[in-house]
Amino acid sequence: MRLSVISDQISLDEEKAFSQIQKEGYKEVELHDVFGHSIEECTPDEVKRLKTLLDQYGLRVSNLASTIFFLCPLFPDDQVSLFNPTFYSIEGDVERHLEYLKNACRIAQELDCPTIRIFPFRWPDNRQGPFGTKEDLDRICENISKAVEIARQEDRILVLENCPYSHLPKGQMTLEVVQRLNDPHLQLLWDPANSYRAIRKNVPQDYQGWSLEEELEALYPYIGHIHLKDYHYDEHFPKPFLHKALGDGDIDYECLLSKLYKKGYDKSLSLEPEVELDLTLLSMRRLKAFFQ
Known part of the structure; x- marks a missing residue:
């Protein structure tokens, strides 16, 4: 089991972050926001700087958390916007995102990283859900197939994340894309917490039945990377899903992690806690302790 964060x-300071990750005994790091932008925007000089720092702190890159296809309209009239202004993301149409993907592949090769995250397209501000309809899935598959062709040429693996701000927030929904395209260069980035906090009105009824344990069983053969975070649901708040340190929320991670361990999962478990630093460090220590 490989642990990552x-x-x-x-920290937004790469060296400070790498130093702390090393101190916590982690050997892997996932890269998204670097040098004030998303990883797929890095220049060759920035990649060299990252490589120097990674070597200095003895870290391997588990995944490039790119924003390919996040702020990308699925249909021509769709209007998309950021859910959080501090989340760095590229913009533009499909062709522009595919150009960024080519750069991400080159970066992944330089950093000896096998996988690159992509998204199933931000749900639009100007259309009402549910999303992930047959028409949505057909268009998503059409566009992602173009990305898979680039990944095949560059010998990288794309991992498709189920994202609550996208057309496909549930793992069951991203699974359908991966099964339909059926290519070893496209796998799943499973985020169980994202499935848990999916906005129900945005999800077609057919995808609302599975528990997280059932999702894990179905998705397992296709998983290339996993994100971990935790939420507690409290209906008294305007945004009822509250970020918590790993183990302090509603998700039964003891069950999920035990199942992964028994199955012999040998890819990365990468923390994305989205909490204050002290709670992020607590999450790192709890995850590490689980496997000791």
Whole structure:
């Protein structure tokens, strides 16, 4: 079991983040926000700087958490916007995102990183859900197939994340894309917490039945990377899903992690806690202790 954490969850200063990750005994780091932008925007000089720092702190890159296809309209009239202004993301149409993907592949090769995250397209501000309809899935598959062709040429693996701000917030929904395209260069980035906090009105009824344990069983053969975070649901808040340190929320991670361990999962478990630094460090220590 390989443990990882997204560097910007520790610090926006790359060296400070890598130093702290090393001190916590982690050997892997996931990269999203670096040098004030998303990883797929890095220049060759920035990649060299990252490589120097990674070597200095003895870290391997588990995944490039790119924003390919996040702020990308699925249909021509769709209007998309950021849910959080501090989340760095590229913009533009499909062709522009595919150009960024080519750069991400080159960065992944330089950093010896096998996988690159992509998204199933931000749900639009100007259309009402549910999303993930047959028409949505057909268009998503059409566009992602173009990305898979680039990944095949560059010998990288794309991992498709179920994201609550996208057309496909549930793992069951991203599974359908991966099964339909059926290519070893496309796998799943499973985020169980994202499935848990999916906005129900945005999810078609057919995808609302599975528990997280059932999702894990179905998705397991296709998983290339996993994100971990925790939520507690409290209906008294305007945004009822409250971020918590790993183990303090509603998700039964003891069950999920035990199942992964028994199955012999040998890819990365990467923390994306989205909490204050002290709670991020607590999450790192709890995850590490689980496997000791």
